[in-house]
Amino acid sequence: MQRWLLLWPLFALALAAPVELKLNLRVGGQPLQFGQTYQTPQKQRYQIDLLKFYLSEVALVRPDGSEVRVPGLVLAEFKPGGPTQGVTLMRFEAPPGTYRGIRFNVGVPRELNHLDAATQSPPLGVNSGMYWAWNPGYIFFKLEGRAFLEPERRWVIHMGTDAFRIPVRLQDLQTPRLVLNLPGRGGSILLNLDVGAAFLPGPGGAFLDWRQEELRQLHGLSPQTRAFMGLVYQNLIQAFSLASPPLQSR
Amino acid sequence: MNARWTYFLLLLGLPGLLWLATLRVEGEGALSMPMVRLPLEPPDNPQTPAKVALGRRLFYDTRLSADGTVACASCHKPAFAFSDGGQRFSRGVGGQEGQRNAPSLTNVGHRRALFWEGRSPRLELQAVGPLTAHNEMAMTPEALAQRLEAIPSYAQAFREVFGEPPSLRMVTFALAAFQRTLLSYNSPFDRFQAGDLKALSPAAQRGMELFFSERGDCFHCHTGPEFTDDTPHNTALYTVYPDIGLARATGRDEDVGKFKTPTLRNVALTAPYMHDGSIPTLREVVMHYNRGGQPNLNADVLIRPLGLSEQEIDDLVAFLESLTDRSFTANPNLLPPAEP
Numbered sequence: 001m002q003r004w005l006l007l008w009p010l011f012a013l014a015l016a017a018p019v020e021l022k023l024n025l026r027v028g029g030q031p032l033q034f035g036q037t038y039q040t041p042q043k044q045r046y047q048i049d050l051l052k053f054y055l056s057e058v059a060l061v062r063p064d065g066s067e068v069r070v071p072g073l074v075l076a077e078f079k080p081g082g083p084t085q086g087v088t089l090m091r092f093e094a095p096p097g098t099y100r101g102i103r104f105n106v107g108v109p110r111e112l113n114h115l116d117a118a119t120q121s122p123p124l125g126v127n128s129g130m131y132w133a134w135n136p137g138y139i140f141f142k143l144e145g146r147a148f149l150e151p152e153r154r155w156v157i158h159m160g161t162d163a164f165r166i167p168v169r170l171q172d173l174q175t176p177r178l179v180l181n182l183p184g185r186g187g188s189i190l191l192n193l194d195v196g197a198a199f200l201p202g203p204g205g206a207f208l209d210w211r212q213e214e215l216r217q218l219h220g221l222s223p224q225t226r227a228f229m230g231l232v233y234q235n236l237i238q239a240f241s242l243a244s245p246p247l248q249s250r
Numbered sequence: 251m252n253a254r255w256t257y258f259l260l261l262l263g264l265p266g267l268l269w270l271a272t273l274r275v276e277g278e279g280a281l282s283m284p285m286v287r288l289p290l291e292p293p294d295n296p297q298t299p300a301k302v303a304l305g306r307r308l309f310y311d312t313r314l315s316a317d318g319t320v321a322c323a324s325c326h327k328p329a330f331a332f333s334d335g336g337q338r339f340s341r342g343v344g345g346q347e348g349q350r351n352a353p354s355l356t357n358v359g360h361r362r363a364l365f366w367e368g369r370s371p372r373l374e375l376q377a378v379g380p381l382t383a384h385n386e387m388a389m390t391p392e393a394l395a396q397r398l399e400a401i402p403s404y405a406q407a408f409r410e411v412f413g414e415p416p417s418l419r420m421v422t423f424a425l426a427a428f429q430r431t432l433l434s435y436n437s438p439f440d441r442f443q444a445g446d447l448k449a450l451s452p453a454a455q456r457g458m459e460l461f462f463s464e465r466g467d468c469f470h471c472h473t474g475p476e477f478t479d480d481t482p483h484n485t486a487l488y489t490v491y492p493d494i495g496l497a498r499a500t501g502r503d504e505d506v507g508k509f510k511t512p513t514l515r516n517v518a519l520t521a522p523y524m525h526d527g528s529i530p531t532l533r534e535v536v537m538h539y540n541r542g543g544q545p546n547l548n549a550d551v552l553i554r555p556l557g558l559s560e561q562e563i564d565d566l567v568a569f570l571e572s573l574t575d576r577s578f579t580a581n582p583n584l585l586p587p588a589e590p
Contacts, residue, residue, distance in 0.1 A: 118374040118419070119294055126378050126419045129391045133379030135369055135499050154384070163501070221501030223494065 016093035018186035018250075021058065021102075023076065024243060025051065025084040027196035034080035037148065040199040042207050045148040046155075048195060051078040052130065053141040054123070058104040060094050060180070061171040068094050073108065075123035075130065086190070099180040101171025102189060106236070107140035110162055132160055135220055140165060141236065143198060147210035155216040157198065157232055163221065164233050168240045180247045187250055190243035197239035202231040284440035287475060289359030289430045295374060295423050297430060301411045303587070305428025307404075308421055310586040313397060315387035317343045322380065322425065323586070325352040329579050331516035332356065332432060338527035342386035349493060351527035356515045356578065359430035363480045366525045367496040368510035373426035374419075381418065391418040434515055434578035435475075439569075450572050457569025460562060467552050468539075468566075471511045477573070482508035483550045485524075486543025493526055507548050516578065518571045536566045 025032035027048075037045050055074050059067040070092045078084055107113075112124060117131045117138070125131070130139045141159040146152055159166075170191070172178035180189065201207040208215050208228055218225055218232065291297050308314060312321045325340035326332040332355035334340045339347045350366055364370040365379070380386040381394065389397075398404040398416035408416040411424065439458070441449035450458065460466040473479045482496045484507040496505035509525045523529040529538060540563060542555035558566070578584070 116371075116375075118372060118422070126375065126422060127391045127395075127417050129382070129418075131375065131378050133370055133376060133382070134365055134367070136371060136375075156384070220499060222498045223501055223503065223506070226501055 015095045017096040017182055017184055019060075019092055019094050019182065020088050020186075020188040021090040021092070021191065022086050022188050023089050023191045023193055024086060025078060026192050026194045028194065032084050032195055034082075034084070038196060040196075040207070041201060042199075042209070044199075044210055046145050046199075046210070047148075048143070048145045049080065050142065050144040051195060052076065053106050054108050054130065054138065055089055056105050056107065056109050058090065058092070058102065060099045060182075061101045061103060061173070063098060063100050063173070065173055067103075068099075070094065073112065073123060075128055088188075089191075094182060096182045096184040096186075099182060100173050101169070101178055101180070102191075102242075103167070103169045103171060105165050105167055107160070107165035108138045110165075113137045113162065132158070132220070135161060137161060143195065147216070149211060153210060153216055155210050155218075157218045157229075158220070159218075159229060159233065159236075161221055164229065166233065166236050168237065170240060170242050178242070178246070181249075182247065183249045185250045188248045190246055190248065192241045192243050194239045194241070197235050198232050200235050202227075202234070206231065208232065284435045284444040286433055286435050287357070287360065288433070289357075291430070292372065292374070292426075295426060297427050298411070300407075301424055301427040302431055304407050304411050305424035305426070306584075307407075307587050308425055309428050313401070314381065314389065314394065314421070315343050316389055316393070319343060320387050322377075325380075325386075326355050328585055329519075330354075331434070331519040331579060332358075333520040336521060338522050340386075342380075342383065343388045346385040348385055350525050351522065353512055354516055354520045355429060355432050356434045356513055356575075357476055358432055360476050361478070361480055361513075363510055366509045367499055368480060368482050369496075369499045373429050374422045377422040377425045378418065381421070389418075394418050394421060432578075432584060434575040436577045437515065437575040438572040440575070442572075451568060453565050453568035454572040455569075456562075457565035457567065458572075460558070460566055461569055466556065466558075466566065470552055471550070472514050473511075477514040478511040480510060482510050484508045484546060484548040484553075485539075486546040486549035486553045487524055487528070487538070489544045489546055495525065504548055507546060514570060515573050516575060518574045519579065532567050532570050533563065536563050536570075 027038050032048065034048060037047055039045050053076055055076060056072070058070040058072070060070070061067055072090060072092065074090045076089050078087070108124065114136055117124065117126055122128065124138070130142065132139050137160055139158045139160040141157070143157040144155070146154055199208055206227070208231070210216050214225055215228055218229055309322045312318050312324070314321060320343050325334045327335045329335065334352040338351060339349060340352045341347055353366070358373065364373065364376040370376040370379070381389050395415070395417045398408065398421070404416055408414065408420055412420045414420065438449040438454070461468045471479055471483055482505070488507065491507040494506045496508035497503065518532060521530060521532070523532070523535050529535050539553070540556045540558045543549060543553050
């Protein structure tokens with residue numbers, strides 16, 4: 001028994017495969033390009049200038065529904081001049097084997113979100129540019145751009161507060177379609193985020209109409225704009241997907 | 251008194267205090283000095299003279315804004331007790347107008363809740379707001395750090411004070427240290443409290459009685475030596491509030507129209523009044539309270555018709571005017587430093 005215990009670390013080492021979690025930004029079916037003009041379903045033309053979000057509480061989901069949790073919190077940032085395809089968000093280790101998906105949250109875990117931001121270290125803290133001075137807590141998801149109206153207008157979506165942590169579940173336990181086979185030598189899991197999906201209309205055709213000033217500054221929980229924040233939130237839950245193939249071995 | 255503060259006052263504050271003392275000798279020649287209340291220093295950001303000096307430079311420096319036109323002091327002007335001198339709404343970069351009235355920073359180191367809805371817990375975090383807001387100073391953490399690093403005197407000062415290069419975080423720490431020195435306790439009211447019974451006019455004394463009585467009821471919210479409970483209330487300013495106040499942050503209907511009680515120290519210098527600067531004079535503010543405001547479901551129970559006579563309204567105004575501390579607005583240690 002004693003001897004087995006001594007060997008355990010070696011087993012553990014052999015059992016951990018390196019994984020990279022990578023992201024492609026898309027608009028509809030196309031890779032996102034900064035500087036390119038896109039159109040919402042309501043034919044408002046826009047450009048993306050910044051995308052920044054926290055990713056946390058990542059877990060790989062086993063076929064029996066149990067999870068391999070991955071510790072850590074990362075801040076992803078995309079802006080003109082930087083890459084948008086195959087960008088590594090996070091590196092971690094997980095036991096090789098078969099998985100049926102991945103889940104994560106876009107946001108800062110509740111227990112970290114309300115500590116004193118003046119003393120927290122990166123990627124938290126005020127130097128992140130994600131601290132929300134008017135509200136204790138962080139902006140979880142920041143999307144900024146311009147709308148080509150007459151005249152051109154800047155718009156921002158700053159989503160945060162515990163009510164707007166985005167739970168993303170990319171798993172499929174029922175059908176055998178989704179299988180991630182993580183080999184012992186490790187691999188990359190590739191996600192897509194369709195940024196354009198943020199602007200899809202809601203029930204009854206309600207949409208984020210940038211001609212309205214208050215909808216160009218979407219922050220926090222304000223009852224005046226909350227319905228629209230809720231709409232973008234619902235859209236974003238659906239905006240992540242696994243690329244195909246979802247896993248590339250090393 | 252904490253030893254560090256003593257040291258700090260000795261080093262930096264002494265000229266100011268001496269100067270204050272001469273003012274008082276020229277003035278009524280009172281018996282005792284009003285007591286200065288020192289704010290608590292956060293353990294992670296102790297006051298030092300060098301840090302305060304750095305914060306003071308930063309406070310007055312327009313280079314902290316994206317287009318180099320706006321400083322903290324553009325909207326918080328010393329002559330107006332660090333409020334925005336008669337402006338209903340202040341202008342940030344590119345002349346963009348904000349939506350709220352810039353509050354006075356009198357004794358701001360004592361506020362336990364910052365901003366009009368009182369949702370920011372400390373000065374170090376509050377300053378992130380104006381520095382990064384698109385219609386105030388519009389900086390990003392990266393741009394701010396680069397800008398200051400390129401100015402040799404700042405690059406050096408940050409290393410001396412914090413042992414690290416300039417960053418948004420260290421800028422807010424230095425600004426907080428300076429703001430904790432914005433102390434004002436030398437109004438006629440303070441001198442009256444300290445024993446100079448001639449410091450207040452009879453009208454101001456009658457107004458004071460009213461203010462602290464159950465009839466005027468002002469002191470329930472404008473509490474204690476700072477004249478604020480640091481808590482948001484709805485004062486029935488409107489039936490439908492264009493700016494919904496606390497609800498903007500909480501999303502709750504019952505928080506619509508709630509704003510933090512402002513301090514009343516130096517209030518005669520900070521017109522126009524209320525979160526949106528919608529009331530131009532103190533007399534009109536008192537008349538608003540006297541009417542009991544507008545019908546509003548969220549209104550605080552204390553807001554109700556008060557039945558004050560014209561004379562009593564004037565008395566209350568005289569009392570509010572007695573909260574003005576001229577030695578504060580002219581304190582040389584708080585004005586722009588010699589080399590920016």
